[in-house]
Amino acid sequence: MDRCSGAEVEVRQAVAPCLRIVSSSRDSAEVTEALRTIIHYLEGGNASASEKAEFNRANYTRVLQVLVSSLSSDWFHSLPAQERRELWDGFFLRGPPDQALLVLLDTISSTSDGSGLDWTVSVLESFLSAGRVGMLLWSRCLETNGRPDSVQLRETILTRLSSLPDLTANRLRTNTPARLLPQQYYTDLARDVLNTLENTCRALRAGQDCSLGFVAQLLGKVCMQGHGELVCRTLAPRLSSLTRSDALWRRVSCKLLENVPDRWVESVITALIHHLHGASALSRVMGNLVLKNKKVQFVLTHKVLLLQYQHPTQLLRTVLGYLALDHDRRPLLKQVLRSVCQVWSNSSAVRHTSLDQQLYVSKALLLCVNLLNQTEIQELREELLQCMLGGVQCRLDSSTEHVRRMGMVVGECLSQKLDTPTSQLQFQVIFRKDFVFLIRMLSSYFPSDRPQPESSGQSAEGQSMMSQPPAASQTSAKPAGHSSDSELDSDDELTPYDMSADQVKQKATPPRYVRDCLEALMSSDDPERVELSLQTAEELLRKNVSTAREVSVQFSKVLLHLEDRYSTAGFHTLRQSAMVALAVIHTQPVVEYLTTEFYSLNYSLRQRLDILEVLALAAQELSEPITEKKAVSQPVARAVTLEQCGEVEHWRQVVEKRIQSKTRRISKGASQPPKAAPNRYAPVAAYFFFPLLRNYDRPQVTFDLLGSDHLVLGQLVHTLGLLMHLAVNAPVATQMGKALLDFVWAIRFHADQMVRRGVLFAVCAVFLSMPGENLLLELSDDLVETRAWLADVAESDPDADCRSLAVQSLVLLEKNLKTHLQSPSMET
């Protein structure tokens, strides 16, 4: 104690006069001399260890502060660069790094622009490049229980270290050197952490205790601040390779993660998982942390799987594989499977979560099931079956095709795992390519499992080949006894005649009169005749308009009730185009007929949907100007049902836009203004529109629009929207818009996303087509509410299309508002 206080007094007495000289003397030689005295106490100086320790403890910071304050003195400026580096910089680079760092950062944030600041920054740079941060970390590791650091100091250093780029950038702005930018700094920091861990390993081998507390906290804090990505990109691969061969490294890395405080552990773990490839790497780096730390357990078994869904499939594989790798962790896998099952089979989740999330959960489910072994599957069989049946059923009920397909694919895959080969669930659908990866989930983990189903598939295929009737060109099966070689080459002598006249013979001829065509469709039992009649129907009707008018309603009735008895190719398109032709040629009666039939008894959903499609297409055709050469297929392709128009149209639009933007049009003068023609749709729009709104709330025995038949409701709303949109500029548009808004207002919170999509589409159409002033007049009471509703949908609807449509409506509404508010001010 005495010795210690002796050293204290001694050092203070030696340092104090020197400091006084440095701070007040004007003689640079004197100052240099004083500094050289103090240098002895730094690393590499010749003072005794106890004196150095005392200097570091009590005087170092003071010395640095004095040096900083001399930055603007004459002495500092008169110092040659070489000596300046030795006498000034040396103090910062050779003392305890934590104190130096604090002083440097304080200086940077408090000094104003000037050479002093520049110098300090360059010192900070050399501080970093000299590996002083590594020294700092390592010194913290060694303080296992020696000096009980003040919590405040520790916290301060942690904050400064973790946010150094922010602190410097705040002061230096665009002049920040590259080394102090996050990219470089955090990569270096990760390297320092690795070096520290390496030192730790070395020390542990030598029997020395170390504490990883500070490093772990630093790691946690950095990740928490969002730099986990940068740090782990360096850290994770290195850890993965080091832990592969060395058990001590494994212990150290587990210890490190254990020491990360709970509040930060999540960000560390997620960043780490993203950069560790493979379950075994994660297992090596993390050990059984998931069992020890509740927070980690929650993150890995719940949050990553069920609450988030932005992660790549690789991460799912890593996490689930990690749970499956160790015997102790397998119960967790089962627990995960149970909760995933619960979510997958939850019908509310199917309705209220986005498609991406459902896909993510499906992937997790299949991966989980694939990781289970046979006994575990048997153990969980009941629950899995329950999940499969419930989940598949509620997906099949969905009106979105994607969801249905997903249900079928996952159901098949599960059944493949659960059931005996004879009693497997099978759907007869041609799976789209976008679900192939789901199926792949099952196969990629156990390559040993694969050959078996493959070989059985091959043999089955072989059998079916055998049982098939002889194909057209079976030339291979030539017998040995009567091979053709022994025969004369008689065939080759005979030259064939011209056989081009050999054509497929058609028995029936297509009908030439509208009435013949109608007759054939109504009563013929000859498939060929019916097919030919159907094929020529549209052309005949359009050619013979006056005859077509005479039988238009009857023809429509026949077509509406026509069944595809002979599985005619393109039956639906042919029938639809014929019906559209009728509705265009003789609009009023045909449309009246169709709209009344829409709400009458004993029609199938398909027929009702057909009616809607025909009405929409006919309205579209009527609203377009008559062109010489009618592209028949074009409008059909454009106004197809909601389901089909999703992605196919999308890419086509993108391509078209791109072409448009790249095309330079040269012919400027030659283009003629389009000839004005009366809109044929405007006068008859009411016939299309209002009857469809008449009976929607009157449920019938076979048709309950507001109840279970929401598929038709969705299509109806969509069609109404389309009819509205086409009626732009028509006088009747205002009334139509009013009625449509009233109608959709009642069903805007419908549970089915197809209906909601239709509603938003209709709203968009109203905003587009209704004259601005009338719209605002109509909306005036509900304007605020409408906006709130649209904003809410735009933000939180699980369906992406709904969200974008809502945004679109909002934009349209704002535009309307703006023009309306501006125009009166201009008038006055």
Next chain:
Amino acid sequence: MVMARPPPDPLFTLRGSAAPVNTLQFHCSTAGRPLLYSGSEKGCVHVWNLNNRRAERVLEGHDGASVIWVSTVDSTDAFLSQGRDMRVCVWDLHEGRSAVTHSLRTGSVGFCQCSLLEAETNKTLLALPAEHTEEIKVMELASQTPVRSLIPDSKQGMLMCMKMFQAESGPLLCAGYEDGSVVLWDVSHGRPLSCLKAHPEPVMCLDFDTDRQKGISGSSDKTLTSWIIDSQQNLQMQNSVLLTNPGVSQLCIRADGKIVAAAGWDGNVRVFGWKRLKPLAVLQHHKDLVHSVAFSNHPEASQRLMAAGSKDQRISVWSIYSES
């Protein structure tokens, strides 16, 4: 590239049968005038003289019931006709006579044609469809004694067509059935030797070439299938060819084994090389189904004609690939 020759026109056409022509048979082997027999739907058999191209005689022996098969018997100079009145009539046509010497009752209500086999051993066998739709009866023609009854064990449906021929081991018979299978029968032992599922649809017609041990069958669909009998007397699929229009009512292999003709339901006669079923010609003349096609057995190769009988009541006679 030389343009392919246009298909030939018929040499001449025989009109006057006044009914759809069901079956044809040439008779040119003996000295004297070459003849063509044709059986019509009205129950008449016309005997055409090919020199003056006129019907020499009309034989009526089936009470107006459709005649579905005619054949000459070389050994006894007799003539056979099979009608849908369930009878096969044996005619004596010597010296201007035209009398039915006797008739055999078949009991068959189907369309299957009989098949005649004149072996060297003076024993003429006739295979007839029988009362049970899948049964074949084989009888000795001279003594009218039944030799065998051939009934398949498995369900192959109605008997559709057959062809009897002489092999080293004895008479064999190929029969086509309703389910599309072709069965090879050993007539002397009355047992099936082999079965081949040649078509998915009923076998409508078949013909067999004894020199090459190779046969061909047609169906109501678009394929013609050829098959061979291997050394173990098993039927084996060999080759197949796709037609433009479905349905073949008769197939006939020319005696020299160079070509095979198919009577199509689309009114065309198609000619193929017999070796590899290479399509050679499509003869378009008839306006309705072609029911029958036959090659003449004229001793002079250049005089060997082909005749096709159609539902449009005409018989077209062609000379095709007869130059060499």
